[in-house]
Amino acid sequence: MMQIRTAAALAAATLAVSGMAAQAQQAGQGAGNQTRRPRVGMQKLGWRLACQAWTFNRMTVFETLDTLKGLGVRYVEFFPGQKVSKEQDVAFDHNASPEIIAAVKAKLQETNVRATAYGVVGLGSTEAEARKVFEFAKTMGMRTLSTEPAEETLPMLDKLAAEYKIGVAIHNHPKPSHYWSPETVLKATEKCSKLVGACADTGHWPRSGINPVEGLKQMKGRIVSLHFKDLDKDNGDVPFGTGTGNAEAQLRELRDQGFKGTFSIEYERTTGAELLENVKKCVEWFRATSLKLAADMPNTPAAKP
Numbered sequence: 567m568m569q570i571r572t573a574a575a576l577a578a579a580t581l582a583v584s585g586m587a588a589q590a591q592q593a594g595q596g597a598g599n600q601t602r603r604p605r606v607g608m609q610k611l612g613w614r615l616a617c618q619a620w621t622f623n624r625m626t627v628f629e630t631l632d633t634l635k636g637l638g639v640r641y642v643e644f645f646p647g648q649k650v651s652k653e654q655d656v657a658f659d660h661n662a663s664p665e666i667i668a669a670v671k672a673k674l675q676e677t678n679v680r681a682t683a684y685g686v687v688g689l690g691s692t693e694a695e696a697r698k699v700f701e702f703a704k705t706m707g708m709r710t711l712s713t714e715p716a717e718e719t720l721p722m723l724d725k726l727a728a729e730y731k732i733g734v735a736i737h738n739h740p741k742p743s744h745y746w747s748p749e750t751v752l753k754a755t756e757k758c759s760k761l762v763g764a765c766a767d768t769g770h771w772p773r774s775g776i777n778p779v780e781g782l783k784q785m786k787g788r789i790v791s792l793h794f795k796d797l798d799k800d801n802g803d804v805p806f807g808t809g810t811g812n813a814e815a816q817l818r819e820l821r822d823q824g825f826k827g828t829f830s831i832e833y834e835r836t837t838g839a840e841l842l843e844n845v846k847k848c849v850e851w852f853r854a855t856s857l858k859l860a861a862d863m864p865n866t867p868a869a870k871p
Contacts, residue, residue, distance in 0.1 A: 607857030612826030615852050616641035616682050618793060619648055621833045621845060626651045627658050628673050633842070635677040637849055642674075643683035643712065643830045660687070660702035667705060682828050683791060685712025685765065686737045693722050700730045710791045710828065712737045712765040714745055717754045720762060727761035735765030735790035740773040747774070748784040755788060763788035768816055769795025769803065769832070778811050782819045789820070794829040794852075803833045805847035807855070814855055821859050 608615060617639050622630040627644070628651040634642055646659035650666055658670055674681060684703055689696040689711065696719070703711055710733040715723060720734075727734045736755070738745045745751050751764050764785050768778040770793075782789070794816075796809035806813045831848050833841055 605853065607853065607860035610860040610863060611821055611856055613856060614641050614682060614828040615639060615849065616643050616828050616830045617845065618643045618645065618830040618832035620645045621831060621841070623648060624837065627670055628652075631673050631677040631679050634679050637846055639831075639849060640678065641680050641682040641828060643685065643710075643828070644681060644706075645685065646687050660684075660699045662702075667702075671706070681706045681708050683710040683712055683735070683830065684708050685710075685735070687711060687713055689713050689715050689719065689723060689734075691716065691719060693726070696723060696726055700726050700732055703732050704730055709733060710735050710765070712791065712793075714739065714743065720754060720758055724758040724762050728759060732761075733790040734762045736763065737765040737793070738767050738770050738774075740770045741775075746770070747776070748781050752785070752788060760787070761790070763790040765791050765793060767793040767795070767832075768811060769793065769797055769801075769834075772797055772811060773801050779815045779819055782816060782823075786823050789823075789825055789827070791828045792820075792830065793832045795832060802835055803844070805844050806851040808847075813851075817855055817859055821863070 617630075617634055617637075619627070619630050619642055622633060623645070625633065626649045630648070631642065634640075644658065647657045650656055650658050650670065654666065654669065656662075656666060658666060662670075670681075684699075684706070687699060689699055699711060712735045714737050715734070723734045726732075736745055736751050738747075738751065740746055745754075748764070755762050755764075766782060766785055766789050768781070771778045771781045794806070794813075796804050796806045796811045796813045798804045798809050829852070831845060831852075833844065836844055
């Protein structure tokens, strides 16, 4: 994850992101009827399309939510530390005050975006530390915590996951991080309930030399959520379906596994107007491809989004 390193860069970014949020809102106006039919595909498959807020880390939480509203994205995965708004220059995370939490919840309601996940976040080494994050997730209505926990804490986290009915999704950063390989995640979670599994980052797998389709096959039955990506030959983020990751084959594999859950769009390198356009392309591709894949499914009732 990249950081803004100079005051000049921050000033330029602030001007840019305000325009991006406005552009996204304009793009989304009048698009409601055009996007409802593609969502039928996602509903039938039991899939939710979110955006990892790190994608817009140069924006505030409020600007990010305005942008997602304009793009027609209904779910967000928050990350710890994003500034709340221009008026409230404080970080949003599990240490936030009740007043800040209430302000973010009001903004979620205003933009019709749901907080579905939180991470990548540390859960600490004790039950008290982990419980604080679970309580925050419960308050926000989140379904999943994306994390890279110490293996010895997994029995305790499994117990909390069952208590709160909130999934613990182990994220894979590239080599040499501990959980870079599917084998490590599978071994670590073999004695856990199905609430504990993988946040499969399908962009970081190729950066570790793993074919993402093969990685998904290995993780069958243990995927809780995804940071879904497509990469170019230099391992940079590109719109879904235009890179080397065989994104449609990834979705087909997940469909065939019967996976139901959340895909978070995450960009880590692109900025500015190009970023907004790329995320828009990802949303359009995901909806269209989901509809295509759902057409091959039996005529069953739609899953709740």
